[in-house]
Amino acid sequence: MSDKFRVSRRQLLKSTAAGVTMLASGGIEPLSALAAGTLTVGFIYVGSKDDYGYNQSHAEAAATFKKMPGVKVVEEENVPETNAVVETMESMINIDSASLIFPTSFGYFDPFMLATAKKYPKVEFRHCGGLWTKADPANTGSYFGYIGMGQYLNGIVAGHMTKSKKLGFIAAKPIPQVLLNINSFLLGARSVDPSITVKTIFTGDWNLPVKEAEAANALADQGIDALTMHVDSPKVIIQTAAGRGLYVCGYHVDQAALAPTKYLTGANWNWAKPYHDFIEEKLGKKPLGQFVRGGIPEGFVKMSPLGAMVTPPARKQFDATLADIMKGGFAIIRGPMKDNKGNIVVPAGKIYPETAIELEKMNYLLDGVIGSTS
Amino acid sequence: MSNASPDTLTNATAVLVARRPDALASLARHAEAFVIPGAALLAGLGVFSAFLVVLGKSPSAFFLAVYLGGFGSAFSLDNSLTHASPLLLTALCVALPARLGLVIIGGEGALVLGGLAAASIALPLHGMPYFVVLPAMAAAGALVGGFWIGIVGALRTFRGVNETISSLLMAYIGIALMNQLVEGPLRDPASLNKPSTYPIGDAYRLGNIPGMQVHWGLAVGILACIACWALMERTTWGFAARVAGGNVRAAQVQGLPVGKLILAFTFIAGACAGLAGMIEVAAVQGDANASLASGYGYTGILVAFLARQNPLAIIPVAFLLGAIDASGSLLQRHLGLPDATVQVLQGILFITILFSDTLYGHIKWLNPDLWVRARP
Numbered sequence: 065m066s067d068k069f070r071v072s073r074r075q076l077l078k079s080t081a082a083g084v085t086m087l088a089s090g091g092i093e094p095l096s097a098l099a100a101g102t103l104t105v106g107f108i109y110v111g112s113k114d115d116y117g118y119n120q121s122h123a124e125a126a127a128t129f130k131k132m133p134g135v136k137v138v139e140e141e142n143v144p145e146t147n148a149v150v151e152t153m154e155s156m157i158n159i160d161s162a163s164l165i166f167p168t169s170f171g172y173f174d175p176f177m178l179a180t181a182k183k184y185p186k187v188e189f190r191h192c193g194g195l196w197t198k199a200d201p202a203n204t205g206s207y208f209g210y211i212g213m214g215q216y217l218n219g220i221v222a223g224h225m226t227k228s229k230k231l232g233f234i235a236a237k238p239i240p241q242v243l244l245n246i247n248s249f250l251l252g253a254r255s256v257d258p259s260i261t262v263k264t265i266f267t268g269d270w271n272l273p274v275k276e277a278e279a280a281n282a283l284a285d286q287g288i289d290a291l292t293m294h295v296d297s298p299k300v301i302i303q304t305a306a307g308r309g310l311y312v313c314g315y316h317v318d319q320a321a322l323a324p325t326k327y328l329t330g331a332n333w334n335w336a337k338p339y340h341d342f343i344e345e346k347l348g349k350k351p352l353g354q355f356v357r358g359g360i361p362e363g364f365v366k367m368s369p370l371g372a373m374v375t376p377p378a379r380k381q382f383d384a385t386l387a388d389i390m391k392g393g394f395a396i397i398r399g400p401m402k403d404n405k406g407n408i409v410v411p412a413g414k415i416y417p418e419t420a421i422e423l424e425k426m427n428y429l430l431d432g433v434i435g436s437t438s
Numbered sequence: 439m440s441n442a443s444p445d446t447l448t449n450a451t452a453v454l455v456a457r458r459p460d461a462l463a464s465l466a467r468h469a470e471a472f473v474i475p476g477a478a479l480l481a482g483l484g485v486f487s488a489f490l491v492v493l494g495k496s497p498s499a500f501f502l503a504v505y506l507g508g509f510g511s512a513f514s515l516d517n518s519l520t521h522a523s524p525l526l527l528t529a530l531c532v533a534l535p536a537r538l539g540l541v542i543i544g545g546e547g548a549l550v551l552g553g554l555a556a557a558s559i560a561l562p563l564h565g566m567p568y569f570v571v572l573p574a575m576a577a578a579g580a581l582v583g584g585f586w587i588g589i590v591g592a593l594r595t596f597r598g599v600n601e602t603i604s605s606l607l608m609a610y611i612g613i614a615l616m617n618q619l620v621e622g623p624l625r626d627p628a629s630l631n632k633p634s635t636y637p638i639g640d641a642y643r644l645g646n647i648p649g650m651q652v653h654w655g656l657a658v659g660i661l662a663c664i665a666c667w668a669l670m671e672r673t674t675w676g677f678a679a680r681v682a683g684g685n686v687r688a689a690q691v692q693g694l695p696v697g698k699l700i701l702a703f704t705f706i707a708g709a710c711a712g713l714a715g716m717i718e719v720a721a722v723q724g725d726a727n728a729s730l731a732s733g734y735g736y737t738g739i740l741v742a743f744l745a746r747q748n749p750l751a752i753i754p755v756a757f758l759l760g761a762i763d764a765s766g767s768l769l770q771r772h773l774g775l776p777d778a779t780v781q782v783l784q785g786i787l788f789i790t791i792l793f794s795d796t797l798y799g800h801i802k803w804l805n806p807d808l809w810v811r812a813r814p
Contacts, residue, residue: 155767193631
């Protein structure tokens with residue numbers, strides 16, 4: 065305790081001195097001067113940086129640039145999708161001299177990032193979510209990852225490990241990205257055994273820990289013995305499901321530490337890849353990419369290491385499929401395919417690789433998924 | 439007390455009272471309303487500083503960052519005012535019923551439904567001039583918000599349902615209803631991965647106040663606070679409401695229409711929150727979507743309690759909390775404090791202010807009624 069006080073007293077004196085200097089020299093300008101000559105990069109997250117999920121996947125990538133020479137990273141977490149994010153961006157620009165900003169949540173794009181970009185034409189903005197079109201301001205762009213193949217690989221491992229042939233999927237909202245993940249997980253599992261089903265529960269929002277725990281328990285009660293998810297922070301689901309003895313496949317970041325004996329593998333973002341490219345382009349004064357996307361082959365998505373409990377046949381198929389995916393152009397959505405109401409949703413002869421524009425309007429659950437989008 | 443004769447008084451205060459009794463007594467009474475919350479605020483900041491020291495952070499750096507982020511420049515002042523503007527209206531949603539003795543904490547539900555109603559009515563009116571559409575949106579937002587909290591008042595009046603619980607539960611229902619409609623019948627099919635209503639259109643957006651980076655919602659909020667203050671303090675309706683809030687039985691014995699008062703004031707309260715939702719749609723979001731539920735309704739509770747349910751006091755308190763919110767950015771980026779720090783500060787302030795409520799009337803030099811008892 066006394067140590068703590070000694071340190072804090074010293075800090076207090078130091079920061080008071082700094083504060084007085086700052087005030088004496090006229091408000092906040094000195095803060096900007098500190099950043100002169102370096103590239104200040106701003107990262108903005110909608111949730112907390114240690115959520116074991118979407119926001120952590122970005123924060124982990126941002127952390128890799130903190131020691132990069134000539135780069136200063138500024139971050140802000142829990143910024144809602146309101147004009148709060150405009151203020152955060154302006155504050156990063158005006159106070160920290162940020163000249164490259166990554167607003168990482170989907171809802172930051174329109175109207176918030178677009179309006180701020182028009183106001184600050186010299187600052188580059190790159191948004192995570194893939195909404196950018198040529199009509200948007202020249203200093204904006206978007207990047208996103210194709211993670212469906214990751215859920216396909218999750219499905220392969222879960223398909224091998226399940227005994228009940230019943231898998232589960234806990235999802236936030238029935239939007240195209242989420243539906244593609246559910247369908248990919250099913251197809252992965254069905255590549256092992258076509259009798260496998262995936263029971264899906266939609267919680268209705270991105271971060272509802274109580275509902276997510278209830279959903280995990282409900283799936284366990286129905287005899288499901290392996291599950292995965294698409295919510296912002298999968299921590300509660302993984303802990304609840306593992307506690308009930310289910311195998312889990314992760315999402316967003318490597319969550320093996322949460323359930324070492326039950327965590328099979330996981331589909332994880334590797335945002336460090338696009339961030340590295342953007343920052344190098346900015347440092348080299350080259351034009352920045354404006355519509356940047358990639359999946360496993362491009363290094364935007366990676367898999368968590370397979371858990372020790374994963375059986376040799378599962379490992380074999382996982383490795384072989386991963387090698388195929390790495391070649392590029394791998395497609396799992398191949399017509400004819402029926403949704404779970406019996407309608408043909410992918411006509412015969414149509415093959416959609418993960419880059420296919422058709423997949424971005426997905427509004428169906430394939431035959432074999434138990435659940436409804438409405 | 440003014441008829442106390444000076445020779446019987448012993449202490450210095452009492453002598454002063456005797457010399458200029460009414461002026462001093464009135465000064466003391468007015469001072470109480472500032473001294474106690476001010477002292478509570480300082481005490482709260484003291485407790486929070488101790489918390490920072492335990493964390494190994496410097497309180498002076500913290501307060502400097504709050505100053506820079508909240509007040510230090512025109513840019514930070516604009517930031518604080520932007521943060522404050524929705525809080526003015528959501529605080530009124532708590533403060534008005536509170537004067538009737540009702541604790542309503544579900545303003546968030548009225549806000550999101552008000553916003554949804556405003557966005558929905560803008561669509562069929564497309565093509566009409568903005569001076570028709572914007573008032574229509576405001577009216578729709580206020581009506582739906584007022585109706586929503588009015589239900590809480592009606593449940594209280596006719597069925598005796600606790601308004602605190604019902605308003606909170608109604609907020610959850612309101613948010614779920616908004617999500618259902620935005621993801622279902624009212625959804626713009628182009629909003630693939632973030633379900634939203636159709637955009638209201640740039641022609642009907644609420645702009646900024648000239649010379650500031652703050653939208654017109656701030657002016658609406660301040661006017662609403664002044665209007666509600668006048669309603670409460672300068673009309674017989676407001677007087678009747680305060681009587682009913684002081685003692686329901688006494689009000690009923692006097693023949694005051696307590697049930698109607700509850701319905702009217704819960705409606706006005708909800709209308710304020712609904713209007714906040716309309717402003718959020720017209721000035722900030724441009725459509726209605728799940729981001730409407732971003733906690734303004736709940737922060738409004740804090741503002742109203744800190745302002746001791748006085749509509750005029752809401753204005754400075756909302757600005758103070760807006761500034762603390764606005765400085766949250768700098769706290770994260772420059773001090774490495776987690777986002778929750780600001781919530782801890784708000785929580786500590788809330789508790790010290792609530793605790794200070796017990797001090798009213800008990801501090802001798804602020805309460806002239808106690809001076810008389812000093813006589814031997």
